[in-house]
Amino acid sequence: KDAEALAEQLKEVSLTIATKVSATGTIFGSVSNIQIAEELAKLGHNVDRKIIFVKGVKEVGSYTAIVKLHKEVSVEIPFEVVAEAE
Numbered sequence: 682k683d684a685e686a687l688a689e690q691l692k693e694v695s696l697t698i699a700t701k702v703s704a705t706g707t708i709f710g711s712v713s714n715i716q717i718a719e720e721l722a723k724l725g726h727n728v729d730r731k732i733i734f735v736k737g738v739k740e741v742g743s744y745t746a747i748v749k750l751h752k753e754v755s756v757e758i759p760f761e762v763v764a765e766a767e
Contacts (some may be wrong), residue, residue: 684751687726691748696720696760705715712738712762717746720760738762 698716701709734747741762746748749755 682727684754687728688750688754688756691721691726691728691733691758692726694721694726694758696724696746696758699765700758700762706741706764708739708741708762710749712744712760714746717758717760721758 696717698720700712700716703709714730714733714735716762717733717735718728721728722761728748732749734749735744738744741764743759743761746758746760747755748758
């Protein structure tokens with residue numbers, strides 16, 4: 682039930698992650714589950730980074746992270762990767 686309650690809260694969440702990018706829009710490094718967890722924490726959602734799954738984010742754009750709260754409960758969290766303001 683706790684997982685389902687958290688899933689309901691997370692369904693409303695959409696994140697924007699600012700990161701350093703090259704002139705061509707390629708990210709230096711990649712966006713990881715740690716950054717997703719940090720952004721969620723800023724919004725008051727303490728989610729263990731170990732249950733956040735992100736696949737190959739290498740450039741600016743829209744992506745989806747999957748948070749596996751329980752064997753049967755997972756939530757997709759959309760996030761936008763943008764260039765960090767200098």
